[in-house]
Amino acid sequence: MSLYRKRLRVVRGEGVYVWDSQGKKYLDLIAGIGVNVLGHNHPEWVSAIKEQLEKLVVAGPMFEHEERDEMLEELSHFVNYEYVYMGNSGTEAVEAAIKFARLYTGRKEIIAMTNAFHGRTMGALSATWKPKYRQGFEPLVPGFKHIPFNNVEAAKEAITKETAAVIFEPIQGEAGIIPAKEEFVETLRDLTEDVGALLIADEVQSGLRTGKFLAIEHYKVEPDIVTMGKGIGNGIPVSLTMTNFDVERGKHGSTFGGNPLACKAVATTLRILRKENLIEKAEEKFIEVKAKDVVMTRGKGLMIGIVMRKPVGRFVEELQNRGYLVHTAGQRVIRLLPPLIISKEQMNKVKSAIEGVINDLSGGEG
Known part of the structure; x- marks a missing residue:
C-alpha cells in the first residue's frame, strides 16, 4: 500500500x-x-565521508586498503565473527548467506518463515513469504520452504538432514515488528546443530536498534551466519554477511562491495555509535x-x-x-x-x- x-x-x-x-x-x-541511525547530516560522519571522497572511493576487491582495516577494527568491538563479506544492500547480504549455506553444507533446502521479508532479488525473494512480493516473478529459486514463525512443532517437523540452513529475523520487520519467542529461537539453534544445518539471522532491519548490536543477542544464541545492512553505513549503501567459515576465493564477490568509501562509512558509524553509547x-x-x-x-x-x-x-x-x-x-x-x-x-x-x-x-x- x-x-x-x-x-x-x-x-x-x-x-x-x-x-x-x-x-x-x-x-x-x-x-x-x-537507515539513518545517526540522523541526518551528522557533522563527524559527514566530515569523514567528505575526506574519504577526496582520498579514495573505489579500489577494486583485489586490493587491500586501510579503510577496510579500520572498519574491521571497529566491528571487532561488537562481534567476533572471523569472516566478513561486504555487499551493497541487505538483499545482497541475504543472497550471500544463502549461497554460503548451500556451498558449506552441500545441501539445497532453505527453510524460511511465514511473513518473512528478506529482500527482492531472486534468492532473497524466494525466502520472502508474502505472495504480493513474489507474484509475477515465478518460478523462483527451488529448494525453499516456509514454516509458521514462532511454531516450535513446525520447526521440529521441517528441519532434517536435507536442510542446508534456516533463515529467520529475530524481529520480523515487514510483518509488523513481531519478536521471535525465546523457545522458538533455542529450538532452531538446537535442531540445526543436530542435523548439521546452518542458522542464519537476518539482522538487516533489527541490527543496532534493540539495545544490543544484534537483536539475536537478546536470545543468547549464536547463529552461523548474520546479515546486516540498512543502518550499518548510515546512508552509504553497504551490507555485511558474517560467518565463522571461509568461502573459497572466486566463489563469491562484488565489484563495489568493501570499497573504501563504504568501509569508511561503516567504521565512522560504528565509532560514533560506540563513543556515544547509542545502541545501549x-x-x-x-x-x-x-x-x-x-x-x-x-x-x-x-x-x-x-x-x-x-x-x-x-x-x-x-x-x-x-x-x-x-x-x-x-x-x-x-x-x-x-x-x-x-x-x-x-x-x-x-x-x-x-x-x-x-x-x-x-x-x-x-
Whole structure:
C-alpha cells in the first residue's frame, strides 16, 4: 500500500528532522526505513565521508586498503565473527548467506518463515513469504520452504538432514515488528546443530536498534551466519554477511562491495555509535502507545510496532499533517524506526502525538 496518498518531497535533513519543499519541518521517525541511525547530516560522519571522497572511493576487491582495516577494527568491538563479506544492500547480504549455506553444507533446502521479508532479488525473494512480493516473478529459486514463525512443532517437523540452513529475523520487520519467542529461537539453534544445518539471522532491519548490536543477542544464541545492512553505513549503501567459515576465493564477490568509501562509512558509524553509547541507550527509548483502537505496542528499543484494530492509513496521514513521519508494516501496524540519536524526551512527545491522533480520529480515549 502507498505510505501516503500524496508523496512528500523532502529536500534536506538535520539531526532527527527533515524539511519538505515548502519549508515545513517534520520529526523523522522513518529514517530511510531504518537507515539513518545517526540522523541526518551528522557533522563527524559527514566530515569523514567528505575526506574519504577526496582520498579514495573505489579500489577494486583485489586490493587491500586501510579503510577496510579500520572498519574491521571497529566491528571487532561488537562481534567476533572471523569472516566478513561486504555487499551493497541487505538483499545482497541475504543472497550471500544463502549461497554460503548451500556451498558449506552441500545441501539445497532453505527453510524460511511465514511473513518473512528478506529482500527482492531472486534468492532473497524466494525466502520472502508474502505472495504480493513474489507474484509475477515465478518460478523462483527451488529448494525453499516456509514454516509458521514462532511454531516450535513446525520447526521440529521441517528441519532434517536435507536442510542446508534456516533463515529467520529475530524481529520480523515487514510483518509488523513481531519478536521471535525465546523457545522458538533455542529450538532452531538446537535442531540445526543436530542435523548439521546452518542458522542464519537476518539482522538487516533489527541490527543496532534493540539495545544490543544484534537483536539475536537478546536470545543468547549464536547463529552461523548474520546479515546486516540498512543502518550499518548510515546512508552509504553497504551490507555485511558474517560467518565463522571461509568461502573459497572466486566463489563469491562484488565489484563495489568493501570499497573504501563504504568501509569508511561503516567504521565512522560504528565509532560514533560506540563513543556515544547509542545502541545501549536505544533500549530505554522504547515507548508504549495506549489509545483507543490500539491493540498493543511491540518490539524492542527503537524498533517499534503499534498494532491497530483499523487500517492505519488515515492515522499516518494525520501524523504527517502534524509534523511526524511514520511508516507502516502491513495495513494495521504503525512502524517506528527513528534515528538512534533521538532523545527519550522526543520519544515521549512522539508517544503523546500518536495517542492524540489516534484518539482524535477514533472518537475519544480507549
